[in-house]
Amino acid sequence: MAWDTEGTRRRLKDAATAEFAERGREGTTMSRIAARAGINKERLYSYFGDKQALWDLVLAEQLELLAAGVRATGTGLDDVGEFAGATFDHHADHPVLARLLQWEGLDGTGRVAGREGRSRHYREKVERFAAAQRAGTIDDGLDPAHLVFALIALAAWWHTVPQLASMLTGAEPGDPAERAARRAFVVEAARRLAAPRRSPADGPGPGQV
Structure with missing residues (x-):
């Protein structure tokens, strides 16, 4: 056989x-x-x-799934919101990723699997956000790298510390209504975080009175 x-x-x-x-x-x-x-x-x-090679392979495979499932393709506020929402969805559907990344961070040696490729992937996102800042579609007063990190943290932390999320909200992550509410919050919070700042002379923004 x-x-x-x-x-x-x-x-x-x-x-x-x-x-x-x-x-x-x-x-x-x-x-x-x-x-x-x-x-x-x-x-x-x-x-x-050996085990190190297997660890690198496993983490690389999980990150490839993330890269395929979450793409920052636009430069508007809705695109920023959907980037955060897609990140939230991916971590909800692939809970092992957050655990693997936490273990990597706790390693203590400073070793990062596939550092060059991963850095290039994230720098591309930073450059896209920087381009959106130059175009005036998102806040240019924020470091674009810091903004990308904040959006990923906003979306992923719900799944990284689910016990904290449950204590704060009184709901379990498996509740479909709660998951939808959390995702909606992530999308809206991302849009507000990235929104260009307005001066009083600009008048009210969209949805403001």
Whole structure:
């Protein structure tokens, strides 16, 4: 019978993703990952190399999903809001990502998986926001890098510390109505954060009286 190589690789990556999300890179072992997948440890090493290489691969795969699902394609306030909303949706649907990023931040060595590619990806977003500032569609008084970071934090923190969100709102994240309310808040807060500042001489802005 032919060996299902791709199926085996996927089972091992899924097991590694779950283990790393639960325990971090240092908190688990290749033996635990192999046992979780129900596959021989030697096959895990032969497919992916050492644990560091497997960690890098798992995190890169999760970040590729994020990049594919969340795109800053416009320069208007509605685009900023939808960027934040899409970020919220992605973290809600892929909760392992926040855990992996937290473990990476707690590593203590300063090592960042795929730093060059990730930095390029985020710099592209910063440049797009800077272009929107030059066009006058969003507030030019904010550092664009700081603004991108704030929007990501605004959207992702609901899923990074769900216990805090539940204590504050009295609702659980699995409640569809609460999820919709949180997303709506993220979108509107992002728009307000990025909105150009108006002087009294400008008169009332949209929706203001």
